[in-house]
Amino acid sequence: MPLVTIDDFQIEVPEGTTILNAARMIGGDLVPPAMCYYSSLKGSGGYCRTCLVKVEQGSAKDPRPMPKLVPSCRTTVMDGMVVRNETSPEVVEARAGVTEFLLVNHPLDCPVCDQAGECHLQDLGYEHGKLDTRSEFRRRTFEPIDIGEKVKLHMNRCILCYRCVKVCEQITDGRVHGVIGRGDHAEISTYIEKAIDNDFSGNVIDVCPVGALTDRTFRFKSRVWYTSLWMPTAIATNAAARCAYGTKARKSFG
Numbered sequence: 001m002p003l004v005t006i007d008d009f010q011i012e013v014p015e016g017t018t019i020l021n022a023a024r025m026i027g028g029d030l031v032p033p034a035m036c037y038y039s040s041l042k043g044s045g046g047y048c049r050t051c052l053v054k055v056e057q058g059s060a061k062d063p064r065p066m067p068k069l070v071p072s073c074r075t076t077v078m079d080g081m082v083v084r085n086e087t088s089p090e091v092v093e094a095r096a097g098v099t100e101f102l103l104v105n106h107p108l109d110c111p112v113c114d115q116a117g118e119c120h121l122q123d124l125g126y127e128h129g130k131l132d133t134r135s136e137f138r139r140r141t142f143e144p145i146d147i148g149e150k151v152k153l154h155m156n157r158c159i160l161c162y163r164c165v166k167v168c169e170q171i172t173d174g175r176v177h178g179v180i181g182r183g184d185h186a187e188i189s190t191y192i193e194k195a196i197d198n199d200f201s202g203n204v205i206d207v208c209p210v211g212a213l214t215d216r217t218f219r220f221k222s223r224v225w226y227t228s229l230w231m232p233t234a235i236a237t238n239a240a241a242r243c244a245y246g247t248k249a250r251k252s253f254g
């Protein structure tokens with residue numbers, strides 16, 4: 001089994017493990033943040049660049065460092081690899097830059113966003129962001145729209161991580177939404193006159209790391225810190241799916 005060193009901690013991991021998952025096996029502060037990688041979705045990761053790390057030594061056989069920072073969610077460990085995460089000033093600086101880019105178009109509407117309190121971008125901004133913005137340009141803005149009976153899309157907040165797209169691709173029969181346009185014009189959209197309407201539509205909301213997809217039945221009803229997770233409170237009626245998922249219920253006070 002390959003032996004990898006991450007921020008001076010060593011661990012042996014099964015062949016084919018990525019640097020990110022090896023770091024998660026160790027745990028603690030040396031785990032890189034990950035906005036677009038989702039462990040149970042095939043092919044996720046590689047979009048957001050928040051998980052960049054420095055490979056100081058490629059392997060025991062070839063100890064040369066990798067010339068650029070690499071996405072840890074997409075890079076497989078090699079025996080003898082030496083990786084730096086938080087202990088590399090280069091990584092810390094790059095992550096601050098990535099965070100700044102992710103926030104270029106993201107509104108600072110956390111006080112009214114349902115994802116506040118469990119938003120990965122909020123955590124990333126708090127841990128790696130800057131106190132102010134250097135951008136002089138107007139943010140991209142969109143009106144919130146309904147893209148399903150239960151799903152509200154607030155495109156202003158989307159970071160184009162593709163998680164929701166992969167959920168629909170991998171666990172539903174027919175995907176009706178995706179990313180249209182590229183670069184500055186890229187946006188999440190349903191195909192013309194389609195809506196996300198299947199037994200798993202709630203999962204796209206669940207995997208969204210920010211508040212771009214929210215639950216129309218729960219919007220503005222409560223704050224996440226007033227809720228507690230009940231597992232499982234709902235079992236999918238589709239037995240073949242064997243899907244049990246938690247739901248949030250407002251804690252009662254007094």
Ligand code: SF4
Pocket residue numbers: 157158159160161162163164165188204207208209210212213
């Ligand atoms: S809507 Fe959410 S899950 Fe989908 S791409 Fe945007 S940020 Fe990612």
Ligand code: FES
Pocket residue numbers: 033034035036037045046047048049050051052071072073074
């Ligand atoms: S989590 Fe690795 S690139 Fe997004």
